[in-house]
Amino acid sequence: PPSEEPSKSSQKEQEHPKPVPVEISRDGKDVHVKLTAQQQRIQIAKGVEYPAWTFNGTVPGPVLKVREGDRLHLQLKNMDSKMNHSVDIHAVNAAPDKHFADVQPGKTDEFEYEVEDPGVYMYHCATTPMMEHVANGMYGMIIVEPKEGYPTDQAVDRTFTLTQSEWYKGRDMEEDRPKYVAFNGVAHKYDAARPLKAKAGERIRIYFVNAGPNEMSSLHVVGTTLDRVYVDGDPRNSLNGVQTVTVSPGGGTVVEFEVDEPGEYTIISHQLNQFSKGAKAILKVTR
Amino acid sequence: PPSEEPSKSSQKEQEHPKPVPVEISRDGKDVHVKLTAQQQRIQIAKGVEYPAWTFNGTVPGPVLKVREGDRLHLQLKNMDSKMNHSVDIHAVNAAPDKHFADVQPGKTDEFEYEVEDPGVYMYHCATTPMMEHVANGMYGMIIVEPKEGYPTDQAVDRTFTLTQSEWYKGRDMEEDRPKYVAFNGVAHKYDAARPLKAKAGERIRIYFVNAGPNEMSSLHVVGTTLDRVYVDGDPRNSLNGVQTVTVSPGGGTVVEFEVDEPGEYTIISHQLNQFSKGAKAILKVTR
Amino acid sequence: PPSEEPSKSSQKEQEHPKPVPVEISRDGKDVHVKLTAQQQRIQIAKGVEYPAWTFNGTVPGPVLKVREGDRLHLQLKNMDSKMNHSVDIHAVNAAPDKHFADVQPGKTDEFEYEVEDPGVYMYHCATTPMMEHVANGMYGMIIVEPKEGYPTDQAVDRTFTLTQSEWYKGRDMEEDRPKYVAFNGVAHKYDAARPLKAKAGERIRIYFVNAGPNEMSSLHVVGTTLDRVYVDGDPRNSLNGVQTVTVSPGGGTVVEFEVDEPGEYTIISHQLNQFSKGAKAILKVTR
Numbered sequence: 001p002p003s004e005e006p007s008k009s010s011q012k013e014q015e016h017p018k019p020v021p022v023e024i025s026r027d028g029k030d031v032h033v034k035l036t037a038q039q040q041r042i043q044i045a046k047g048v049e050y051p052a053w054t055f056n057g058t059v060p061g062p063v064l065k066v067r068e069g070d071r072l073h074l075q076l077k078n079m080d081s082k083m084n085h086s087v088d089i090h091a092v093n094a095a096p097d098k099h100f101a102d103v104q105p106g107k108t109d110e111f112e113y114e115v116e117d118p119g120v121y122m123y124h125c126a127t128t129p130m131m132e133h134v135a136n137g138m139y140g141m142i143i144v145e146p147k148e149g150y151p152t153d154q155a156v157d158r159t160f161t162l163t164q165s166e167w168y169k170g171r172d173m174e175e176d177r178p179k180y181v182a183f184n185g186v187a188h189k190y191d192a193a194r195p196l197k198a199k200a201g202e203r204i205r206i207y208f209v210n211a212g213p214n215e216m217s218s219l220h221v222v223g224t225t226l227d228r229v230y231v232d233g234d235p236r237n238s239l240n241g242v243q244t245v246t247v248s249p250g251g252g253t254v255v256e257f258e259v260d261e262p263g264e265y266t267i268i269s270h271q272l273n274q275f276s277k278g279a280k281a282i283l284k285v286t287r
Numbered sequence: 288p289p290s291e292e293p294s295k296s297s298q299k300e301q302e303h304p305k306p307v308p309v310e311i312s313r314d315g316k317d318v319h320v321k322l323t324a325q326q327q328r329i330q331i332a333k334g335v336e337y338p339a340w341t342f343n344g345t346v347p348g349p350v351l352k353v354r355e356g357d358r359l360h361l362q363l364k365n366m367d368s369k370m371n372h373s374v375d376i377h378a379v380n381a382a383p384d385k386h387f388a389d390v391q392p393g394k395t396d397e398f399e400y401e402v403e404d405p406g407v408y409m410y411h412c413a414t415t416p417m418m419e420h421v422a423n424g425m426y427g428m429i430i431v432e433p434k435e436g437y438p439t440d441q442a443v444d445r446t447f448t449l450t451q452s453e454w455y456k457g458r459d460m461e462e463d464r465p466k467y468v469a470f471n472g473v474a475h476k477y478d479a480a481r482p483l484k485a486k487a488g489e490r491i492r493i494y495f496v497n498a499g500p501n502e503m504s505s506l507h508v509v510g511t512t513l514d515r516v517y518v519d520g521d522p523r524n525s526l527n528g529v530q531t532v533t534v535s536p537g538g539g540t541v542v543e544f545e546v547d548e549p550g551e552y553t554i555i556s557h558q559l560n561q562f563s564k565g566a567k568a569i570l571k572v573t574r
Numbered sequence: 575p576p577s578e579e580p581s582k583s584s585q586k587e588q589e590h591p592k593p594v595p596v597e598i599s600r601d602g603k604d605v606h607v608k609l610t611a612q613q614q615r616i617q618i619a620k621g622v623e624y625p626a627w628t629f630n631g632t633v634p635g636p637v638l639k640v641r642e643g644d645r646l647h648l649q650l651k652n653m654d655s656k657m658n659h660s661v662d663i664h665a666v667n668a669a670p671d672k673h674f675a676d677v678q679p680g681k682t683d684e685f686e687y688e689v690e691d692p693g694v695y696m697y698h699c700a701t702t703p704m705m706e707h708v709a710n711g712m713y714g715m716i717i718v719e720p721k722e723g724y725p726t727d728q729a730v731d732r733t734f735t736l737t738q739s740e741w742y743k744g745r746d747m748e749e750d751r752p753k754y755v756a757f758n759g760v761a762h763k764y765d766a767a768r769p770l771k772a773k774a775g776e777r778i779r780i781y782f783v784n785a786g787p788n789e790m791s792s793l794h795v796v797g798t799t800l801d802r803v804y805v806d807g808d809p810r811n812s813l814n815g816v817q818t819v820t821v822s823p824g825g826g827t828v829v830e831f832e833v834d835e836p837g838e839y840t841i842i843s844h845q846l847n848q849f850s851k852g853a854k855a856i857l858k859v860t861r
């Protein structure tokens with residue numbers, strides 16, 4: 001069909017179309033999500049652009065929020081003119097060859113599955129070579145809210161979502177160290193000029209995913225202990241009073257803490273080479 | 288004695304004798320195990336051979352299964368003509384200089400200890416330089432079944448044992464990245480032509496050890512959450528609904544999950560450079 | 575004031591003054607601690623000296639012990655003639671820009687905060703560039719004893735404190751591997767000639783911190799399982815029967831085990847390249 005074989009003149013446009021906003025709609029327990037796979041030049045650090053492979057034109061892709069027991073109808077429109085792409089969602093129980101299947105260039109497919117397990121999960125493109133699809137930007141976070149909530153829900157005043165990931169300079173991602181390590185796609189994104197914000201006395205919850213592709217993360221908040229950690233975001237996996245949480249690539253966690261007084265707290269990976277490379281976010285707390 | 292000073296003609300044979308199958312026998316609570324230390328050329332990836340140092344001619348060495356409270360009588364016959372070797376078993380409480388002692392070339396020694404703690408453990412050669420003895424293949428898994436079993440024993444339909452490890456190209460294992468990362472000794476071992484197999488609807492348990500020697504593992508199963516994780520394999524250390532489990536080199540874990548429908552699930556390390564280097568196993572699920 | 579502007583002749587002395595012992599005094603719930611920041615040539619391996627940046631002239635800095643609910647008055651005297659330094663304490667809840675603030679060369683400041691959360695924590699200099707201040711030696715351990723103690727306190731016969739850290743050869747700590755990995759500052763510090771010591775039958779507790787700055791640790795004791803692990807040192811975070819504990823840089827743990835018979839046990843990081851580089855401590859157990 002014509003729509004899949006663009007004329008030469010529209011080729012360049014097709015490779016780099018505008019980001020297509022995600023569409024999410026709910027009908028009872030059925031949640032319909034429309035994702036795109038599309039190449040996009042994005043900023044990954046101050047003054048640094050990268051020709052990323054993305055979901056919906058952003059890295060990370062859109063944060064998806066559903067509830068335990070929902071049925072997810074996930075449409076993937078592959079706007080890439082050359083490569084297959086796909087969506088592997090850690091939150092579901094489904095045969096990957098069928099439910100995480102490759103979508104060919106120019107095609108659109110829909111996948112369905114139930115989200116049975118509460119938590120905070122990575123989703124990502126799983127098309128071969130998977131390491132490259134992830135390293136080039138195809139990942140995001142899906143939150144599956146527990147049916148009965150978290151035991152600490154009432155106490156939480158404010159939530160953030162942070163996805164850690166690595167940006168590589170060359171293509172030897174098997175051997176090299178990342179050039180940048182980012183929270184939400186951009187190294188040093190939430191700096192003093194553009195911090196995350198909260199009020200003194202608030203209890204903060206962070207939904208955190210480590211998208212990797214290769215390195216562990218050591219989540220830490222300068223200026224506070226983590227009163228509560230839900231390992232992988234499951235309300236049954238509870239730790240208390242933790243300074244630093246190990247999060248595997250492909251893993252996630254929910255952490256909560258209080259910021260008692262005004263000031264600048266910094267959320268970091270305590271692997272300090274990652275911190276140096278951009279894995280930090282200032283949380284500015286005011287009265 | 289002659290058996291320790293081989294004639295020149297038999298030298299080569301002695302360096303690379305046939306793999307000697309492990310012998311395991313039980314007498315009440317006493318379990319007798321006969322291991323060998325022997326050099327062996329083995330396959331570590333498609334078309335790639337490696338002059339490994341092994342237990343019983345295979346990498347990993349034989350999986351040992353005992354019960355909490357057993358007394359283990361472990362014989363090590365060192366068939367190597369030049370190097371000392373030994374067995375360090377993580378499952379036991381015993382003075383290493385006595386119970387994990389070096390066995391000289393051509394000698395056979397026996398070691399005894401109780402296995403008091405349930406779990407899934409690494410065993411390995413601990414002879415100096417230990418990193419090399421492990422990197423060259425001298426490790427395996429020992430499962431100590433809990434006296435009262437796991438709370439989920441009744442629900443499990445099928446079990447697998449997987450040991451992750453790294454293969455290095457040169458001898459600079461302190462600085463270099465591994466060339467291959469393998470499950471059960473061979474990179475990409477359980478591919479589409481030779482997958483692990485299960486039936487739809489089954490509950491699967493994996494006994495997992497990360498033998499390293501150097502890198503963390505991030506155990507993940509594409510297409511399912513891990514309903515249950517026993518940290519280090521102890522039934523008292525229970526996590527629920529986990530997407531990815533961090534396993535240190537020298538550590539282990541027991542994970543359980545259900546494969547609800549037919550298809551190809553893949554067990555991986557979600558450190559995707561490890562996945563690229565071979566740390567994956569296809570689990571083919573049929574009706 | 576003259577004390578801040580040393581004459582040229584005393585300059586060299588000022589750069590490398592004698593280590594100033596920490597002063598700790600208690601008045602009810604108020605604990606007063608006097609730390610210095612001072613450059614010091616120290617030994618980091620056999621025959622290897624390093625121009626370290628230190629707290630009180632040693633690496634790691636002094637172990638601090640307080641009780642949950644104490645109020646800490648922490649004085650930092652910056653004896654460095656050129657650089658700012660600071661103290662970031664993981665144990666407290668306090669605005670970092672105020673309570674972990676930089677102290678200028680030659681100045682002395684005091685910081686106050688409550689220590690509300692029990693555990694074993696890292697403290698470190700957080701002055702920019704933080705990775706270098708940590709890599710050059712500015713870290714230590716603070717133990718916050720739980721108000722009600724640990725459930726296993728009565729059974730413990732002997733305790734040790736161990737801080738793991740990395741020493742780098744050049745300044746490219748973002749890309750390079752460490753040259754040495756040390757327990758308590760010196761690679762291979764507790765060797766056969768200078769082991770840690772215990773008696774057969776004792777129950778041992780180790781307070782452990784991984785100061786990094788970059789690498790995970792895999793804490794293991796050759797010859798025993800860890801009967802009890804308190805994740806991050808919180809008595810509520812309890813694991814049983816663990817062979818190897820993952821500890822993030824910037825994290826800590828409390829582990830307990832029994833040494834049933836005389837012999838040489840070895841405490842290691844089971845990332846064996848770290849072990850090779852010095853991350854080990856012999857524990858000599860006698861009758």
Ligand SMILES: [Cu+2]
Pocket residue numbers: 037053084085086125126127133138
């Ligand atoms: Cu893709």
Ligand SMILES: [Cu+2]
Pocket residue numbers: 088090122124250507557
């Ligand atoms: Cu994945």
Ligand SMILES: [Cu+2]
Pocket residue numbers: 324340371372373412413414420425
């Ligand atoms: Cu050996």
Ligand SMILES: [Cu+2]
Pocket residue numbers: 375377409411537794844
């Ligand atoms: Cu070991």
Ligand SMILES: [Cu+2]
Pocket residue numbers: 611627658659660699700701707712
């Ligand atoms: Cu400093």
Ligand SMILES: [Cu+2]
Pocket residue numbers: 220270662664696698824
């Ligand atoms: Cu810190």
Ligand code: NA
Pocket residue numbers: 225240241242243691692693694806807808
């Ligand atoms: Na704590």
Ligand code: NA
Pocket residue numbers: 223224225257258259260667668
């Ligand atoms: Na706090």
Ligand code: NA
Pocket residue numbers: 117118119120232233234512527528529530
């Ligand atoms: Na979950």
Ligand code: NA
Pocket residue numbers: 093510511512544545546547
């Ligand atoms: Na499942």
Ligand code: NA
Pocket residue numbers: 404405406407519520521799814815816817
């Ligand atoms: Na165990």
Ligand code: NA
Pocket residue numbers: 380381797798799831832833834
């Ligand atoms: Na023991």
Ligand SMILES: [Zn+2]
Pocket residue numbers: 073110112
């Ligand atoms: Zn639908």
Ligand SMILES: [Zn+2]
Pocket residue numbers: 094095098099548
């Ligand atoms: Zn299905």
Ligand SMILES: [Zn+2]
Pocket residue numbers: 227258667690
């Ligand atoms: Zn608090």
Ligand SMILES: [Zn+2]
Pocket residue numbers: 360397399
């Ligand atoms: Zn015997």
